[in-house]
Amino acid sequence: MTATATTASDPLAAARELASRVAELASETERERALVPxxxxxxxxxxxxxxxxxxxxxGLQSDPVTLGKVVEEISAGDGAAGWCVMIGQQNxxxxxxxxxxxxxxxxxxxxxxxxxxxxxxxAVKQGDNFVVTGRWPFASxxxxxxxxxxxxxxxxxxxxxxxxxxxxxxxxxxVPRSEVTIHDTWHTTGLRGTASNDFEVKGAVVPADRxxxxxxxxxxxxxxxxxxxxxxxxxxGTQSLGVARGALKAATDLAAVKIGxxxxxxxxxxxxxxxxxxxxxxxxxxxxxxxxQKVGELWEQAQAGDTDPLLRARTRLAISYATRSSLRAVDxxxxxLGTSSLMQSTPIERQFRxxxxxxxxxxxGQFTFEAAGRVEMGLEAEFPFF
Numbered sequence: 001m002t003a004t005a006t007t008a009s010d011p012l013a014a015a016r017e018l019a020s021r022v023a024e025l026a027s028e029t030e031r032e033r034a035l036v037p038x039x040x041x042x043x044x045x046x047x048x049x050x051x052x053x054x055x056x057x058x059g060l061q062s063d064p065v066t067l068g069k070v071v072e073e074i075s076a077g078d079g080a081a082g083w084c085v086m087i088g089q090q091n092x093x094x095x096x097x098x099x100x101x102x103x104x105x106x107x108x109x110x111x112x113x114x115x116x117x118x119x120x121x122x123a124v125k126q127g128d129n130f131v132v133t134g135r136w137p138f139a140s141x142x143x144x145x146x147x148x149x150x151x152x153x154x155x156x157x158x159x160x161x162x163x164x165x166x167x168x169x170x171x172x173x174x175v176p177r178s179e180v181t182i183h184d185t186w187h188t189t190g191l192r193g194t195a196s197n198d199f200e201v202k203g204a205v206v207p208a209d210r211x212x213x214x215x216x217x218x219x220x221x222x223x224x225x226x227x228x229x230x231x232x233x234x235x236x237g238t239q240s241l242g243v244a245r246g247a248l249k250a251a252t253d254l255a256a257v258k259i260g261x262x263x264x265x266x267x268x269x270x271x272x273x274x275x276x277x278x279x280x281x282x283x284x285x286x287x288x289x290x291x292x293q294k295v296g297e298l299w300e301q302a303q304a305g306d307t308d309p310l311l312r313a314r315t316r317l318a319i320s321y322a323t324r325s326s327l328r329a330v331d332x333x334x335x336x337l338g339t340s341s342l343m344q345s346t347p348i349e350r351q352f353r354x355x356x357x358x359x360x361x362x363x364x365g366q367f368t369f370e371a372a373g374r375v376e377m378g379l380e381a382e383f384p385f386f
Contacts, residue, residue, distance in 0.1 A: 012066055014046040015073035022077030023246070023347070029193035030350060033186060034143035035084045043081075048074070049088035049112045052232060053095045054221050058108040061223060064231040064299055065292055068238035075242025076249070079354035080193030082242050086235040087140040087194075088112050091149055094172065096219045096226030097212040103221075106147050106174050106210070114141035115149025117214060119170035121201065123152035125161065129207050130154070132173055135183070135200040142182050143195035148175045150201055151214065163216075173211035179204040190353030215384055228302040230316060230385040234295050236364045237322030241291070243355045244284045244326035250348040251277060251333040258340055267337070276336040280329035287318075287325035294318040313375035313386055320368040323359050330355045 018039075025036050035043075043049060051067050053059020062070075067089055075082025091113040095103040106113060121134025132150055139148060151172045154161040160168045183198040219226035255268040255277070267273050294315040301308060334341045334352045341348050359365070363385075371383035 011047050011051060011060060011062065011070050012073070015048070015070040018042055018046070019073050019077040022074055022081050026078035026081070026193075026347065026350065029078060029080055033192050034195040035081060035141070035193060037144075039081055040144045043074075043085060043088075044110045044112065048085045050092055050107065050110065052089050052093040052225060053107050054103070054223055057095055057100065057103045057221075058110075059092070059095070064225060064234050064295055067232070068234040068292070068295065071235040072238040072242040072245070075239045076246040077242075078193070079239065079243040079246070079351060079358065080191050082239045083191055083194045083358065084141045084144075086239045087114055088145075089235055090232050091115055093225070093229060093232045094149060094174070094212065096221040096223060097217055098174075099209050099220060102174075102207075102210045111146040112141065112144060113147040113149055113174065114139045114145035115147075115151075115172075115174075115199075117149070117151055117172070119151040119153050119214075121150050121152035121173075123154050123171060123173060123206070125154065125156045125208075126205065128209075129205050130171070130173060130211075132175060132201050132204045132206050135198055137185065137198050138196045139182075139199045140194045140196040142197045142199055146177050148177065148180050148199050148201070149173075150175050150199075169213065171208075171211050171213050173206045175201050175204050175206055188357060190350070190355070190357035224299070224302040224305075228298065228307070228312075230312060231295060231298060231302070233316065233319055233363055233385060234291070236358075236361060237287075237291050237319035240323035240326035240355060240358050240364075241284060241288050243351050243358065244280075244329045247330045247333050247348050247351040247355070248277070248281060248284065250346055250351060251280075251337060254337060254340055254346055254348070267340075273336050276332050280332045283325050283329045283332075287322045291318045291322045309375055309381075309386075313372045313381060316368055316386055317372035320364040320372075323364045327355050327359045 029036050047060045050059040051062040055061045071082050071086045074085050095107045116136040116138055123130035123132050149172050154169045154171055163169050181200045185198045186196045256266055258267045260267045298311055298315045371381040371386055375381050
């Protein structure tokens with residue numbers, strides 16, 4: 001099996017070029033509760049979903065800072081579209097943990113993977129295969145994915161398969177779309193266009209080597225990103241930063257034309273709003289600069305083959321802080337604009353809902369702050385991907 005490489009040469013330039021079209025289609029994406037086909041095609045051709053895939057598998061093998069900036073640019077146009085790119089990238093990082101032929105089978109020819117890192121399925125051993133059954137929630141990108149990552153607990157008949165320490169083993173197994181049923185469950189406050197539906201598998205036979213044990217199996221490809229996989233969560237922070245940037249633009253655009261109550265001038269002449277916009281702008285900028293600085297430092301270290309638990313923890317903290325700062329900035333702008341921000345005619349109404357949905361994700365939530373705090377105090381993180 002051979003890979004077909006993407007023709008994309010500069011995904012960040014492509015993201016900046018596409019951002020305005022993403023914004024134009026944001027209402028349609030939300031209405032359809034799925035990424036519109038035009039954008040799926042454009043993102044696939046630009047290589048957005050395959051940036052963490054090795055070049056020999058048909059990917060771009062982009063550095064993590066570029067990954068994050070692409071998600072940021074798309075999210076500035078539409079948070080749901082940016083979220084779909086983010087999840088596609090995260091699932092594409094599994095390619096480095098598969099044998100080469102399996103990586104090409106799943107990710108070659110522009111194929112997209114989505115799924116859920118939650119071992120709630122059941123996989124029963126059958127020779128060199130597993131028979132997979134289960135139902136998983138929150139499969140962002142279910143509308144356009146070609147493959148689904150289904151994490152399962154392993155069984156030999158009715159008996160749990162255990163490791164050398166007696167722990168019940170799990171495995172992430174990759175299932176083609178043809179053997180998956182999508183359940184229309186994604187009816188939410190925000191990020192409606194991500195199609196984060198439930199998916200179900202009933203008795204699919206999956207080769208054992210078309211998968212990996214999360215947090216246990218090491219990478220099979222030598223690229224540094226696969227050895228420091230927590231860097232892939234950078235794009236949770238940049239997705240939020242993109243939404244906040246979009247909200248800043250929406251607020252200033254609205255303030256330039258909306259006449260304030262009891263005034264004959266647009267809102268931008270109000271000192272109260274000027275102060276809020278300034279604080280929101282510096283809140284986002286400071287969190288963004290700090291995030292990319294920490295990711296850059298960790299990436300340099302990863303490429304050198306080194307690892308520092310404190311730097312890893314501070315990078316994870318910077319990712320979560322970027323989301324928290326973005327949430328604060330959007331909330332400030334949304335409140336300062338008053339009733340104008342409640343109208344669906346302005347993007348900030350959607351951005352307010354989207355940022356609150358994004359901030360609820362466990363990988364950037366309060367648990368990550370607590371884990372980083374434990375590392376700061378000389379303790380173990382006790383949280384995955386630290």
